[in-house]
Amino acid sequence: IFAAVEMAPRDPILGLNEAFNADTRATKVNLGVGVYYDDNGKIPLLAAVKAAEKARLEAMPPRGYQPIEGPAAYAQAVQNLLFGAGSELAESGRVVTAEALGGTGALKIGADFLKRLNASSKVYISDPSWENHRALFESAGFVVENYPYYDAATRGVNFAAMKEFLLGLDAGSVIVLHACCHNPTGADMSDAQWAEVVEACRARGLVPFLDMAYQGFADGIDADAVAVRLFSASGLQFFVSSSFSKSFSLYGERVGALSIVTASKEEAGRVMSQLKRVIRTNYSNPPIHGGAIVAAVLSSPELRQQWEDELAGMRDRIRAMRSSLVEKLQAKGVAQDFSFVIKQRGMFSYTGLTVEQVERLKSEFGIYAVSTGRICLAALNSKNIDYVADAIAVVVKG
């Protein structure tokens, strides 16, 4: 049966974990996957999560099946974060939200649903984008192409090229947008540019699909939701995939959501009925624990505040690592200006390191980064940053 099965390449991001785990060097550092580690190099268990988890375990709730789309309390918590507490949009009943298996799971059920809606549309992702975007939409059966996004010369967004491209697309084209903390570049659009993207989507009849895996990692919950809020105010229909992996440090619990903004409450009912069919034939209904913890934290004013404070702590520590890395590279006599690292937003820096330099980091120093030169700043800490800066200095000096 399997004689003709070829060996698949390792996943460009999660595959690095496998190689990292197999590396026996004590000094190894994993800057590959987008995971937040604390200053001791550990994945934190947030205090707000711990409190909600303790209460839940003490209550020993039964483990029945969940509704196919997940519980209503979870959907409401998600909508409050995305669209703002008590938003007109959420109140109107025009939004459907289904719990999903992380941000990836949300993209997958969204992609499968879109494929049933309009099989011949093309999907456009940013150049560059998160590696899994292309793979996900292709595996749902779409042709996936790039739209211009990153400008290596300015290390910012080539907005003129992006906008011109969007205005040339066919109606019904699906455009995948990183709502904040662009992965991998850390280069986000300004609020004014987002407003222009909204208008381009309206003008061309595009299908916007906003992916938001890092809400809270740039400036804060509401500030990072600007793109979602602009689309909300536009009256357009759109998709949002969101994730609590990073913001709640619940990676392995696979807690995310797909929200779809429709034209009316009646339309929302029909859309949800079809989305449920997609979910039922993928994994039936979501697991209970992670979503229950998130809903419990977000519906308790005290725990919500505690969580926001902890999220701010993660954000601030990443920022501190950005500045520190830049200072250390300067101090080590690296001629190249790395100050752009401070301006990039979210967990990542698109360093401009070449494939060869990334390979040297791995083979000579046990430092793992994505081959595109993306590094995860959230894996740096006060103990490993000198080692990493030394190594980068060596490989960039050639």
Ligand code: LMR
């Ligand atoms: C990443 O980009 O590293 C994260 O989103 C984790 C993943 O699933 O790839």
